[in-house]
Each structure stands twice: as C-alpha cells, then as structure tokens.
Amino acid sequence: MKLLNQSLLYVSIAMLFIIGIWSLVFYVNLKDEIRDSIDDGLDNNRLLILQKIKSDSTLFNQNEFGGNNFKINPIHKPLALKAKDIYKDTLMYRLNEDDLEPVRILHTVFEQQNNYYKLTIISSLVEEDDLIEDSLWSVIWLFVILVTSIIIINNIVLRKIWYSFYNILKQLKTYRLDKDSSAINVKTNTKEFKELQNASNMLIKHSKDTYTSQKHFTENASHELQTPIAIIINKLELLLESEYLKEKDANTIAEVLNISGRLKKLNNSLLLLAKIENKQFLEQKNISINQVSKTLLSDLKELAEFKKIDIKIEEINDCNVTINSSLAEILISNLIKNAIFHNTENGTIRLNFSENKFTICNSGNIVALNPETIFQRFTKNTTNNKSTGLGLAICLAICESYGISLTYQFKENKHCFSVDFKNSQALV
Known part of the structure; x- marks a missing residue:
C-alpha cells in the first residue's frame, strides 16, 4: 500500500472513530434532554391536577384516559406507601388513532382526605420522536459529510505534502549509475x-x-x-x-x-x-528465445549425438524478450550444456517454449538436487574436475539482473529448469 493511501487510511479510521463516538454521544444527549423536558411537563401537569382536585372533586371519577391525558384510581394504603414516581416510555391506543402511539407515562401516588389514589399522566411522544428521528438523520448526514470532506481535504493536502517524497522516489527508481551524472534535486521546504x-x-x-x-x-x-x-x-x-x-x-x-x-x-x-x-552489459534488443536455443542446440549437436541423447522441442508460442543478446546466449547455453553434461547415455532432453516461459528438462541422476544450494557458486553435483561450479550461478545472476524467475524442479525423474519472464524487465 502506498504511503499516501496508508496515511489516508489511518486518518479516515481515526475520524470515523472520533466523529462516530461524538455522533452517538450527541444523539444520546439529545434524546435524554428531550425526555427530561417531557418529564418536567408531566411533573408540572401532576401539580396542576392535584391543585385542581382540591376544588373539583369530580376529577376522582376520571378512571380512564378517554379524551384526557390522565386517570385517577384508588389504591390501598400499603401499596401507596411503597410506591414511587415512575417515568417510562410505552405504546398505547388513543382516541382517533388506529395504531399504537408512543407516549411518555408518569405513575405517581397522592393522598386526599386520608384516601390514597394512583395518578397516571401521559404525554404523546409523536412530535418528540419525529424530532429525534430528524435529528438522527441530520447527525448521520453531518457525519457522512464531515468524514467525506475530511478524506477529500486530507487527500489533497497529503498529496501536496508528499509530492516531494514521490518525486525523490521517482528519480531514485530511474537513476542509472552508468549514465546519470547529476545529483537528485527536488525543491522542497520540508x-x-x-x-x-x-x-x-x-x-x-x-x-x-x-x-x-x-x-x-x-x-x-x-x-x-x-x-x-x-x-x-x-x-x-x-x-x-x-x-x-x-x-x-x-x-x-x-x-x-x-x-x-x-x-x-x-x-x-x-x-x-x-x-x-556490475550491470556492464547495457545494450539490449528484442530477441527470440526459441531461435537462440535452436542455434545453440545446433552448435552442441555433436556432443549430444556422442552421448546418444534424444532432443525434442515443443513450441506453444514464440518467447520474445528484450535482453542483452550475449547474456541471453550465455543463459540458454549454460542450461543446455548443463542438461547435456549431466545427462546419461541414451538420455532425453525436452525444451518447452511458451509466450512467457522457457523450460528445459533432462534425464540424469534419479535423485533430486537441492534447490536451495544448486544455484550457489562452486556447488557441484559431479566429481568431474572440468566443471567450475559457476554455470548455474551465472544463470541466476543474469536472471536476477532482469528480475527473471529461475527455478528448479524434479518431476517424473527429470531435472527441470524453468525461466519465467512474466513480470520481468525483459518481457516484451
């Protein structure tokens, strides 16, 4: 992940976390303040009703809500003494309403002429819930707009701040020790x-x-x-x-x-x-790995015939790469010589060419080689003193200089070396 994107990711996550918590706290506080305001209204209604009861005894007959927002019911003294004021939200049917309506309800107890009564007062929450819902959506949209704005602004600001860094990085990527003479120069105040x-x-x-x-x-x-x-x-x-x-x-x-x-x-x-x-092979051109291999096989034909080795070529596609021609010949030549030199009499060599890959498999020792040491310098799998132990090390050095993948596998009693040009600097 790019440094700019990583910075944006961390900033975005931090903003999402901070603003998210702030939005939640804001919503909870808003809802709590609205409930407190309604509770104050219910408490005020309680005082007004108790004051009115002293002058109007007919209110004791209000046993159901009906069209009013309160009801009064007798209660036994032991229960009355234990009772406390209770505020809570609930749903109930109201006149001229087909659906349940959210209400805030207050249960309280009072004494009148040595008799105890339970007073229940309700207050509709429809308008308040609409207000809370509108406030919630306002907070959500504010949250989305703020986060989006912060991400966009940070993206613009961070791109400007990191411009010099990416400019230096770009110059480093393209810098050539053998060609470039001037130093890296980027205008920056950071x-x-x-x-x-x-x-x-x-x-x-x-x-x-x-x-x-x-x-x-x-x-x-x-x-x-x-x-x-x-x-x-x-x-x-x-x-x-x-x-x-x-x-x-x-x-x-x-x-x-x-x-x-x-x-x-x-x-x-x-x-x-x-x-x-030291990258002293600088000249490059487009060459066909197929053609180079065929030419080298022709040059080594007598050696292969001497050991009675059967050579077969399978061409799925023409493998074209941009590489130094001398290095390409050394790479292919070393692999072919290795396949012939370490082969057995009446053995086989199979060459396979695809669009991005060249593979050479040969018979030989039925024991697999160690893939971790086979490409190391002076590693020999033969007692022949003519071998320097550098052939495969040279192949690996050529491949690494172009980002080419060189691998070894032992399959079906064959030693196979694959040169994969995919994603390499040499691929046309």
Missing part, C-alpha cells in the same frame, strides 16, 4: 525531505565510487590475469613439444596444463559474474 534528498545523494556518490572502482578492477583483472595465464599455457604447450622431455615429466606438464586451462575458464567465469553484477 526538513525531512531535504534530509532524505541529501542522504540519497550521499548514497549515490558512494555507490558511484564503488561501481567505478569495481568496474576498473574487473577491466584490470581481465587484462592482468588472462595475459599471464595465456603465457603459462603457451609455454607449457611448447615445453610438451620438446624432444628431450621424459614421459613422466610430460605427464606432469600435461596435468599442469589442464589445471591452467581450468584456471583460465574459472577466471573468465568469475569476471563474467562481476560484469553481470
């Missing part, structure tokens, strides 16, 4: 964003220095290491051609020559890994 901008520029400067240093080291190592290794190999080859060389010494030199060849191959692989990680 102290924290200025500090973020300064910290970003300091980090970029440090990364540039490190990148330049590593690039120079890679270039120098490529030149300084390959030359002496090549000289050693040439000297050893010349020495093997000497007619004065004994057989035992020739075998020793041949072993050293073989080790030198492995050293050269290892050096080339490590330099390639460094170049990939």
Whole structure:
C-alpha cells in the first residue's frame, strides 16, 4: 500500500472513530434532554391536577384516559406507601388513532382526605420522536459529510505534502549509475525531505565510487590475469613439444596444463559474474528465445549425438524478450550444456517454449538436487574436475539482473529448469 493511501487510511479510521463516538454521544444527549423536558411537563401537569382536585372533586371519577391525558384510581394504603414516581416510555391506543402511539407515562401516588389514589399522566411522544428521528438523520448526514470532506481535504493536502517524497522516489527508481551524472534535486521546504534528498545523494556518490572502482578492477583483472595465464599455457604447450622431455615429466606438464586451462575458464567465469553484477552489459534488443536455443542446440549437436541423447522441442508460442543478446546466449547455453553434461547415455532432453516461459528438462541422476544450494557458486553435483561450479550461478545472476524467475524442479525423474519472464524487465 502506498504511503499516501496508508496515511489516508489511518486518518479516515481515526475520524470515523472520533466523529462516530461524538455522533452517538450527541444523539444520546439529545434524546435524554428531550425526555427530561417531557418529564418536567408531566411533573408540572401532576401539580396542576392535584391543585385542581382540591376544588373539583369530580376529577376522582376520571378512571380512564378517554379524551384526557390522565386517570385517577384508588389504591390501598400499603401499596401507596411503597410506591414511587415512575417515568417510562410505552405504546398505547388513543382516541382517533388506529395504531399504537408512543407516549411518555408518569405513575405517581397522592393522598386526599386520608384516601390514597394512583395518578397516571401521559404525554404523546409523536412530535418528540419525529424530532429525534430528524435529528438522527441530520447527525448521520453531518457525519457522512464531515468524514467525506475530511478524506477529500486530507487527500489533497497529503498529496501536496508528499509530492516531494514521490518525486525523490521517482528519480531514485530511474537513476542509472552508468549514465546519470547529476545529483537528485527536488525543491522542497520540508526538513525531512531535504534530509532524505541529501542522504540519497550521499548514497549515490558512494555507490558511484564503488561501481567505478569495481568496474576498473574487473577491466584490470581481465587484462592482468588472462595475459599471464595465456603465457603459462603457451609455454607449457611448447615445453610438451620438446624432444628431450621424459614421459613422466610430460605427464606432469600435461596435468599442469589442464589445471591452467581450468584456471583460465574459472577466471573468465568469475569476471563474467562481476560484469553481470556490475550491470556492464547495457545494450539490449528484442530477441527470440526459441531461435537462440535452436542455434545453440545446433552448435552442441555433436556432443549430444556422442552421448546418444534424444532432443525434442515443443513450441506453444514464440518467447520474445528484450535482453542483452550475449547474456541471453550465455543463459540458454549454460542450461543446455548443463542438461547435456549431466545427462546419461541414451538420455532425453525436452525444451518447452511458451509466450512467457522457457523450460528445459533432462534425464540424469534419479535423485533430486537441492534447490536451495544448486544455484550457489562452486556447488557441484559431479566429481568431474572440468566443471567450475559457476554455470548455474551465472544463470541466476543474469536472471536476477532482469528480475527473471529461475527455478528448479524434479518431476517424473527429470531435472527441470524453468525461466519465467512474466513480470520481468525483459518481457516484451
């Protein structure tokens, strides 16, 4: 979730909670005040009726409400002494009314000439309930309008406040150490964003220095290491051609020559890994993984035929990606060589191409490999000394540089490597 949306979410939840509680308290207080006002009216009516009874004894005959809002009924003294004034809401039928009408009722007791009477007074709540209902809807609409207004205003304000942050983030996303030379510059008066901008520029400067240093080291190592290794190999080859060389010494030199060849191959692989990680393969173009694989298979045809390996290709779709052509060839070549090299005689290799995915499965050892270590450097699943243990590590480095998914599975006694270009930077 974006920081702006997260801020809005927290603000909205807080406003909903605060205004919601306020609205509830307002409604309860409003209803309580209306009830208190009605109770005061009922109490005032009680006093007026008691005062009128002293001069008009016919009121004792008002045993039902009828058209009036009170009734008087005799009550025994023990019950009268225990009775207390009671105010409560209820429903009752009134004259000229077909439905039950909400009323507020007061039950009280009074004494007249040593006789005790129960006085019941009612007051209609129709108008008051309408007022409460209208007030409730007014509160609800006020609640909705306030919350909506706060969200909209906060959205506008927060977007303006966070504009500088998103501008810095955008520049960081598109910044290239090998191309961009200017520092990140965003106009802002916010102290924290200025500090973020300064910290970003300091980090970029440090990364540039490190990148330049590593690039120079890679270039120098490529030149300084390959030359002496090549000289050693040439000297050893010349020495093997000497007619004065004994057989035992020739075998020793041949072993050293073989080790030198492995050293050269290892050096080339490590330099390639460094170049990939330093993103020195910048040129990209649209290529067909299908076509690259077929070309490489043609080049490795003799090796596959020597091991009597049956190769089949299944093309569901043409897999087109935008990637450095050299890296694409190295990636596919390493996977195909791995499938041939670790295969068994009379084995099989199956290549599957879809719109966003390339899969290669080969027969071989019937035991599954460890998917957690198989892509690590110098991990070998063979005792063959010709392997540097860097082939799959190079494949993983190429895939990670483009956000490509490289996975291993062992299914139906086949070792399968899948290169998924979906959601990657290389997908066309």
